[in-house]
Amino acid sequence: MNNHFKEITLQSTGAKEMSVHEEIQSLWSGYGSIVRIDLKGSELKSVVAKHVKMPNNNKHPRGWNTDFSHQRKVRSYEVETYWYKKYATMCDEYCKVPECLAVEQRGSEVFMVMEDLDASGFGRRLSSVEWKHIETCLKWLANFHATFLNVNPQGLWPVGTYWHLDTRPDELKVIEDVELKNSASAIDCVLNNAKYQTFVHGDAKLANFCFSNDGEKVAAVDFQYVGGGCGMKDVAYFVGSCLYEEDCERLESEILNCYFLELSAALSRMNKHVDFEGLENEWRALYYYAWTDFHRFLKGWSPGHWKINDYSEKVSREIIQQLKK
Template sequence: MTLTPESADWLQDISGATSIEEVHHVQTLWSGYGQILRVRLNQPHWPNQASSTDASKFTSVIVKQISPPALEEQGGGHPRGWNTSQSHHRKLRSYEVESAFYSHHARRCEASCRVAKCLGQADFPSGQIMVLEDLNQAGYPVRHQGLDATGVDQGLRWLANFHASFLHTVEQADRWKDLWPIGTYWHLSTRPDEFDAMPSGELKDAANKLDNRLNQSEFQTLVHGDAKVTNMCFATKPNTPPAMVDFQYVGRGCGMKDVAYFLSSCVSESECQRNESRYLATYFEALRNAMSTRGIEQAEFTSLEISWRKLYPVAWADFVRFLEGWCPGHAKLTGYSRRMVESALDSLDDQHGHSHSD
């Protein structure tokens, strides 16, 4: 697996490199939709980069080559067998969304919610190509499968700063129309096959109501949409916030979707149970500080915190709904996630059963 000749010519052209030194395969994209490569360049000077300091420093870059298989050729490409036309079109759209995020929105992300710099994008007959800064070269070479308390806090702070950067009102929804109207890869309207496969029961019956509560939250931001620990790149320098990759499912939503999903990806059930209040306190403290530095008033933060804390179990339940249809024996279907589902279902009952204002 290597660069296609047309991609290699184009990369040399946009980077000003005298040659391409090495190409290493990093990983194949989900369901065989392309590949990620690390490419070493000889003496690049990046004519499209504004500052001269940037112009020569990107000697190593990440190239994301998207070359989807034709639907009829997919066969058993999906690890769990979900090869449908809907799934194919969702993946194609996800790469368009990622391209739009890097082109139009990523510049809002500061050091507190670091993302890779996008150095170039193009479409070829063989597929789409995206060139990104190599975060390993930029000082973020550490990857984790699970996290200790410090790592969890760093991840939650990244999310809080990202969410603060993209908070908006319903009237401002149009500014994100090139992204998913509802962020996350598991949201209900894009997962009818998995919903049909769910066992019947209370959670399935309540799926639409839970989805609506998240979508109609008064406070909306952009959610990363796949904020798992393996998409975080940690720095070698202590106390440096991590960087995040993989923005295929970024879109509007309640920040709790990212928080619940992130915690499900990096800490055990017992740690989630034991430290839930501390994790949420860390996130909301970071969010308050980030909103404050962006000139958002304390009163608005207080309202948002009250609203989003109530939606934390709802976000968990929404993710569990997806897992129950997609992979019923999944390791994330724990006692803790079940308790979150019960709490979310109880909150729906409270809404309907009481007339008092909460």
């Protein structure tokens, strides 16, 4: 970390001294790192810094090294920066996100100083879940979608999620499932033309949720692919990230009922007047479309991925048949 970014950290926290405590993770394809910084002389004991450095020769772990993919990643960090500057403060305790203390763009580098969620009581990361954890995340998503319902995603991705069709032409080209490949544009069109639109987190996997010790509260991180869209994209992706296929099917009704119950409560609390019956009917019908949309990406990006399972195949066949009618 250079002196300029050290100075930003000290100024934004009021600290007299700082030291890098640990690297939390390196960013995808060698684009930088996320570190925890210990502070002295500040009310805060620690902060988290995300330092993005755009490499000239990026190394993708699955071999997708193209200028197109590089530009997508560059744009994703611009989007995340704008998200924290303009929109993050609209999130309350019901859809907790880290407070951003400073954002700096300098040449090919981006530097963000953020609240340390571990120090704020969100120190648990889970690799397997019980129902209460699923419920907690679904409630976070419902409140997030309620907060940004009908808000124009200015400065963000017009269509959120990292697998959006327009941003993944290389992966589409190599799909061997001809029917799914030929249906991709129609599925994308149905989702994009939904009457009810909100912001989607865009990468709402289990690994991007930070839990309280009792699992009753959660905060979300990583907003590189936040943008416009149908809320079902986040729900389908989250469910697929933490459940085996038999549980995806067995708990499907329970998952959707939990989500829509919380969405209704959130909209009421926010005094947002919408035709909720119309919204719920539309989005329930789009759950399988959202699932199939991500399934399309996976089959091009990593055909042997564990998430490509019988449930996903069944869902996608059902949607393809619907589109033929």
